[in-house]
Amino acid sequence: MITTDAQFLDALLPNAIRLHDAMVEEGATTPAAIDALLARLAPDLEADARLFVLRLATWVAFYTKDVIDEAMLDIVRAANPTHALGALSVQSQWAAFDLRVCRGEHPEDPDKDRLRNEEVEYFRAAVAGMPNFVFGRLFREQLATTPTAPPDDDYFV
Numbered sequence: 001m002i003t004t005d006a007q008f009l010d011a012l013l014p015n016a017i018r019l020h021d022a023m024v025e026e027g028a029t030t031p032a033a034i035d036a037l038l039a040r041l042a043p044d045l046e047a048d049a050r051l052f053v054l055r056l057a058t059w060v061a062f063y064t065k066d067v068i069d070e071a072m073l074d075i076v077r078a079a080n081p082t083h084a085l086g087a088l089s090v091q092s093q094w095a096a097f098d099l100r101v102c103r104g105e106h107p108e109d110p111d112k113d114r115l116r117n118e119e120v121e122y123f124r125a126a127v128a129g130m131p132n133f134v135f136g137r138l139f140r141e142q143l144a145t146t147p148t149a150p151p152d153d154d155y156f157v
Contacts, residue, residue: 012049015042016056020064023057074134083126090119091136117142 018041022028028037038050045053071088078084094116100106109115120142132140 008049008052012045012053013056015045015053016060018042019053019057020060023061074130077129077131078126079128080126083123084130087120087123087127087139088134090123091139094138117148121148 015038019034019038022037022041023034026033026037028034034054035050038045038053042050042053071085074088075081075084097106097109097112101108116138120139124143124147127135127143132143135143
């Protein structure tokens with residue numbers, strides 16, 4: 001049994017994301033097909049929780065669409081659009097890490113700033129040609145510095 005609002009949200013949001021992904025994958029477009037899909041993905045959900053998952057999945061879908069639309073506009077002039085998309089994505093990864101630290105779910109990393117600067121250096125050549133304003137403050141500040149040699153290891157291997 002879920003006893004707090006946080007536990008409620010933590011239990012339902014992953015179901016909403018899975019529902020969104022499965023709808024796209026399987027082409028579920030009718031209320032009956034969506035209900036059947038949700039019943040298969042999360043058979044133990046009660047009726048009120050199912051409605052909440054549907055609301056969350058709606059926002060997941062809208063947010064995903066908005067992020068992809070913005071990214072498409074931002075990466076069109078990049079030297080390497082695929083890696084430029086990764087550069088935009090890594091900023092959300094940073095935010096997710098910082099939020100987990102804030103919630104007490106992960107210890108703070110004393111090397112965080114150095115590691116993030118190395119990630120920006122990894123992407124520097126790929127984002128050449130993109131307007132600076134598409135990046136957040138931390139990314140922009142590192143791009144404004146003199147380029148340094150990227151680390152030897154590849155972050156995405």
